[in-house]
Amino acid sequence: AGTLRVLLAPEARLVPGQLRAGGSANVASMIYDWLFRLEGNEQTFVHSLAESSSHSDDYKSWTIVVRKGVTFHHGTELTAKDVVFSIERHGRKEIGSPLANIFAHIESVTAADDHTVEVALSRPDPDFLLKFLDKNAAIIAHDYDYDNLGDSNPSGTGAFKVDEYVPSQYMRLSKNPDYFVEGLPKSDRIEIRFVSDVQTQMLSLEAGQADIVRSLPFDFFERYKDREDLTIHQVKSAYLTPITMRCDQPPFDDVRVRKAMKLVVDRQKMLEQAAFGLGVVANDDYVWSGFPWHSPQETKQRDVEEARRLLAEAGHPNGISVEIVCESNRPPVLETVLMYQQMAKEAGIDVKVNAVTTDIYYARYFMNAPVTCESWGHRDALDLLAVSVKTGAAWNAGRYSNARVDELLDLTSAEGDLEKRRALAGELQQILSEEGPAIVPFFHDSLAVSRAAVDGFVLTENWINDYRYAVRTA
Known part of the structure; x- marks a missing residue:
């Protein structure tokens, strides 16, 4: 095999x-x-x-x-x-x-x-x-x-066993002969190469040096979709790239500043340009419209004048300067941040972008920097909120705390009736959209590419x- x-x-x-x-x-x-x-x-x-x-x-x-x-x-x-x-x-x-x-x-x-x-x-x-x-x-x-x-030297029950591993370079795995599902895995071996730069990944694929690239950049989707030698894998999902603000540090401890930061975004334009339209717009509430209990909300519209007014009211009549630290090699993270930089400028929000590779980002900046942006994979929204906005959660990068949000998370999770759950979710979504710690402009599809x-x-x-x-x- x-x-x-x-x-x-x-x-x-x-x-x-x-x-x-x-x-x-x-x-x-x-x-x-x-x-x-x-x-x-x-x-x-x-x-x-x-x-x-x-x-x-x-x-x-x-x-x-x-x-x-x-x-x-x-x-x-x-x-x-x-x-x-x-x-x-x-x-x-x-x-x-x-x-x-x-x-x-x-x-x-x-x-x-x-x-x-x-x-x-x-x-x-x-x-x-x-x-x-x-x-x-x-x-x-x-x-x-x-x-x-x-x-x-990890040990699991999975279909492949680790034979050799050099961190940040490569891993070689072989078929687990004792795997509990008969006939699996189909391949005898897997060789992983760890490559930070997405362009290098694509060049390796095109040169026939790789069979699967897990993360396909959105700008390559159009380039590859009609190629007979490649197969694009696409799944509708709740992947997101939140721009998260530390609510325990000025100026983001002022809800007016957080609201202003959110109001500068043209969500549809950002989805179309950062993710080539492969997804749906979002309202900063983390809850994907694909979940059956999602409570539909009116899409938040860009309002630069209101953003300026809120900043002035919060004591920043001349605007604010912000550094956003983000992953450089996880599309569409950097694309989202660069678009935000342009959109925010008109409201007097001067954004400096500090883009670093994923390994450096998580080692130094995630949970530490005042404003961050990274890629979040699909998970149930209630679980996502439990790890990202619930008081004291392990990945609560915004240090956000709201007793009513904590209560609503528990109530919504415990409710088995779909309509009652949707009603609870509506209040939860509204609070997070208005005063939550993150700008969530859209949810995007998950993409991968393999050789045909x-x-x-x-x-x-x-x-x-x-x-x-x-x-x-x-």
Whole structure:
């Protein structure tokens, strides 16, 4: 079945619970597995390491039966103890897992026997199992030293095992002969090259030196869409590039300044130029219109005069100067920030752009700089909000805190009735749109590209892309 050659942006962390950008999630999707998956082009929710699941009528008690006969790469068998360990590890403060907030309503998680996990929640959660689709929710072994070995020699239950890894350069993986799904993976080996520059990635693809590039820049979509030697993979999704302001620092601790920053954006124009129209406009509320409980809101219109008035009222009659630190190699992040720079100028907002590669961005600037912009992958909006705006959340880069937002997040998550959930979401969306920490101008599709000779690669709406079926046919 040969070797599959993949290009990804370099990543520092490879341990579930500490995965940040998409490159690490793609590596994880080869090495690890999840209790549940989105499978196939239809994105069907299926059981994976979980054989079955059930819940109480009030959605507060859940039972997960763990599949038998699954082994980790270091040789031990998967049991309920590993699932309990994986879930509880997210609560360790030193791990800094974004799932600490998402799993905060877990009162207890116990191994009833070797293959049965019992979970008790403090409140109803009809969507509890969907939380395990997060890239950081991969299952790891209780008896492996991930603190010291996880980033250099990771061990999972996934379809591929790590043979050799030189950080920021390359990784070589081979087929896991003990993988629990018969007939998978299709390829014998995967070779990953870590390349920061997206233009270099595209040149390598065009030269026949790569089979799959996970992130296709939007400006290459038009260039590649009619080429017979390439296949574009496109999924409608809730990917976003929020420009987040630190609400605990001036001038962004003044809601009038945050409102002014939001009012300078022409959302439709930004979507069309930064993402070539491949998505939908957004209203700074993080909630994608593709979610069934989304509450439709009137699109926020650009109003430069009102932005100027708000800045003057906040004590900045001559405008403000802002530095936005962003990822340089994750389209359309830089494109979004550069467009914002131009749009903000008319309102007296002078924007300096500091663009750095993803590895440097997360090591130095994310959660630290006053204004930041990065790419966020698709996840359920309530989970996204739980990690990004809930008080004290691990990835609350804006240091935003609003007691009513925290309450609405819990109420919306617990509500099983669609119309009641939509009503709660409407209030939540309105608050975040008006005074939240981020400018969210649009949601964009997820794009990848492969050579036409590659069959079976599945791009999912979350970052857990499926390389198990991918194989070179020529």
